[in-house]
Amino acid sequence: MVVKRGDHDTKVDTANRGETDAGVEVVNRGVGDAEVEVVKRERTDAARNRAKILAAAEAIVADRGVGGLSMADVAAAAGVGVGTLYRRFGDRSGLAYALIDRREREFQSAFIEGPPPLGPGAEPAARARAFLDALADRMVEQLDLLVMAETAGPFARFGGAYDAYHGHLAMLVAQLRPEADSACLADALLAPLAAPLLAHRIRECGVGVERVKAALGDLLGGLTR
Amino acid sequence: MVVKRGDHDTKVDTANRGETDAGVEVVNRGVGDAEVEVVKRERTDAARNRAKILAAAEAIVADRGVGGLSMADVAAAAGVGVGTLYRRFGDRSGLAYALIDRREREFQSAFIEGPPPLGPGAEPAARARAFLDALADRMVEQLDLLVMAETAGPFARFGGAYDAYHGHLAMLVAQLRPEADSACLADALLAPLAAPLLAHRIRECGVGVERVKAALGDLLGGLTR
DNA sequence: CGATGAAGCGGAATGTGTTCCGGTTAAACA
DNA sequence: TGTTTAACCGGAACACATTCCGCTTCATCG
Numbered sequence: 001m002v003v004k005r006g007d008h009d010t011k012v013d014t015a016n017r018g019e020t021d022a023g024v025e026v027v028n029r030g031v032g033d034a035e036v037e038v039v040k041r042e043r044t045d046a047a048r049n050r051a052k053i054l055a056a057a058e059a060i061v062a063d064r065g066v067g068g069l070s071m072a073d074v075a076a077a078a079g080v081g082v083g084t085l086y087r088r089f090g091d092r093s094g095l096a097y098a099l100i101d102r103r104e105r106e107f108q109s110a111f112i113e114g115p116p117p118l119g120p121g122a123e124p125a126a127r128a129r130a131f132l133d134a135l136a137d138r139m140v141e142q143l144d145l146l147v148m149a150e151t152a153g154p155f156a157r158f159g160g161a162y163d164a165y166h167g168h169l170a171m172l173v174a175q176l177r178p179e180a181d182s183a184c185l186a187d188a189l190l191a192p193l194a195a196p197l198l199a200h201r202i203r204e205c206g207v208g209v210e211r212v213k214a215a216l217g218d219l220l221g222g223l224t225r
Numbered sequence: 226m227v228v229k230r231g232d233h234d235t236k237v238d239t240a241n242r243g244e245t246d247a248g249v250e251v252v253n254r255g256v257g258d259a260e261v262e263v264v265k266r267e268r269t270d271a272a273r274n275r276a277k278i279l280a281a282a283e284a285i286v287a288d289r290g291v292g293g294l295s296m297a298d299v300a301a302a303a304g305v306g307v308g309t310l311y312r313r314f315g316d317r318s319g320l321a322y323a324l325i326d327r328r329e330r331e332f333q334s335a336f337i338e339g340p341p342p343l344g345p346g347a348e349p350a351a352r353a354r355a356f357l358d359a360l361a362d363r364m365v366e367q368l369d370l371l372v373m374a375e376t377a378g379p380f381a382r383f384g385g386a387y388d389a390y391h392g393h394l395a396m397l398v399a400q401l402r403p404e405a406d407s408a409c410l411a412d413a414l415l416a417p418l419a420a421p422l423l424a425h426r427i428r429e430c431g432v433g434v435e436r437v438k439a440a441l442g443d444l445l446g447g448l449t450r
Numbered sequence: 451c452g453a454t455g456a457a458g459c460g461g462a463a464t465g466t467g468t469t470c471c472g473g474t475t476a477a478a479c480a
Numbered sequence: 481t482g483t484t485t486a487a488c489c490g491g492a493a494c495a496c497a498t499t500c501c502g503c504t505t506c507a508t509c510g
Contacts, residue, residue: 043476046488071467081490086468151376184440187426201412215409221320222447266504271458296497307462317497
């Protein structure tokens with residue numbers, strides 16, 4: 001099961017809840033004691049527009065960089081109104097997140113159900129290390145978009161992917177150090193990989209990802225002993 | 226010596242360089258081999274406006290919260306034009322930073338030249354621990370403003386203060402673990418105290434500051450052994 | 451004291467993210 | 481196939497940060 005971002009702030013309604021790549025929506029509807037999952041297909045025009053918007057956004061990012069990604073431009077290039085963008089993606093950071101999404105899902109399934117050492121089967125320490133390394137690489141890979149997804153709304157990050165990372169790492173830390181505050185430690189280990197900090201260090205200060213990974217490994221090593 | 230923020234991006238000119246609380250500007254002017262420090266007083270009308278703006282901004286924050294701090298409102302309340310705000314503070318995050326500034330300076334002088342264990346004189350491990358604890362408290366104290374200063378442009382405004390923290394902690398870590406990558410470790414130890422994460426955990430998740438401090442102490446403890 | 455120019459000032463103009471709402475349409479159902 | 485309705489669409493309107501530029505004022509210096 002891949003964890004997706006939940007509601008954004010207080011603004012976004014349920015339109016995007018549980019949404020997946022194909023644009024279907026999973027609704028939990030209480031029926032007596034049992035909960036039945038009802039799958040509700042996205043309307044065809046909506047699906048068409050979603051595809052057009054994502055294609056247009058990707059083209060604009062490829063062409064002009066993330067900075068040139070304005071909602072009005074994307075809407076114009078996709079041939080839809082801006083209202084449609086907001087209906088689909090909530091806000092600017094939501095659009096960025098959608099652009100990131102495919103990779104994100106691959107990454108999440110890799111550490112949840114992929115082969116060791118990232119996936120299950122390896123020692124917790126090795127898994128945690130592999131996870132942080134892989135996450136660092138993943139962040140760098142789409143750094144611009146990630147900075148934007150995080151910056152547009154300060155809490156956007158904590159609504160979805162972050163929770164998945166946090167839950168996973170907290171589980172590993174709990175195995176490593178049952179007596180410790182695994183939730184807080186997971187936060188602390190994840191924090192150095194925040195997009196803005198990473199972008200600053202790598203781009204402005206010439207620090208390589210490898211050094212960041214090594215420092216994190218150092219921290220993790222201290223934890224296991 | 227208190228470290229202040231540097232230039233913002235590419236936009237802000239030299240108007241605010243080397244600025245201090247009283248609004249004076251220190252200019253280094255090369256004269257032959259020697260460099261002479263020339264102190265140039267802020268114009269009286271500018272000083273008056275600065276004070277009016279800061280007072281108005283403080284009142285608005287106290288009244289409506291940080292969210293209600295709009296540039297136009299502050300300008301109107303202070304009885305100046307918005308252009309004046311921008312001339313003085315560069316942008317929204319600059320204004321937030323100015324609001325934070327007094328406390329910030331106290332804090333910095335406390336860990337740079339204050340009494341131990343925060344200031345010089347204590348063991349590096351104890352100082353690092355005390356520093357992280359104190360920083361956590363300080364962040365919580367003005368969390369809203371700090372989130373805003375950080376969010377408007379990541380590292381734009383808070384960069385100066387962050388550099389001070391980073392330099393200090395990196396020095397302590399280097400004493401603690403001479404062979405380690407103290408710069409990266411300092412980043413990693415500072416990152417969990419980033420305002421947005423802290424705000425989220427404390428306000429949305431009910432995590433107390435004490436737990437965050439303890440986790441950080443745990444991490445630090447692992448480092449010293 | 452009066453000229454001079456650099457610094458400061460204000461507010462209109464601009465750009466862009468976000469919301470709103472009347473009209474449209476796809477899908478379900480009789 | 482006709483009816484119904486919830487979802488969707490578009491773009492005008494809005495809010496707000498930021499920029500621009502012509503005018504004003506302070507401080508200096510002859």
